[in-house]
Amino acid sequence: MPKTRHEPVRTCVACRQEAGKTGLVRFVRDRGGTIVEDLSGRAPGRGAYLHDDPACRELALRRRSLERALKARPAA
Numbered sequence: 001m002p003k004t005r006h007e008p009v010r011t012c013v014a015c016r017q018e019a020g021k022t023g024l025v026r027f028v029r030d031r032g033g034t035i036v037e038d039l040s041g042r043a044p045g046r047g048a049y050l051h052d053d054p055a056c057r058e059l060a061l062r063r064r065s066l067e068r069a070l071k072a073r074p075a076a
Helices: 056-064 063-068
Strands: 009-011 018-020 025-029 034-038 047-051
Touching: 009 034, 025 063, 034 063, 047 063, 056 063
Parallel strands: none
Antiparallel strands: 009 018, 025 034, 025 047
């Protein structure tokens, strides 16, 4: 019986649904205090996750979920 690899579960800050880490996009607060997308998924700093879906991004912007989760402001 082959071993199955465990995938970490994260919660989307917009819709609050859980998903595997690979199914979400990570955002981090950089040293300047702005929110940037973490393409590698390994950047240092506080991170928050969103589904890679325009509806979730719009919901996060409208509710200011990323700003609240990261205690920062989005990049211009």
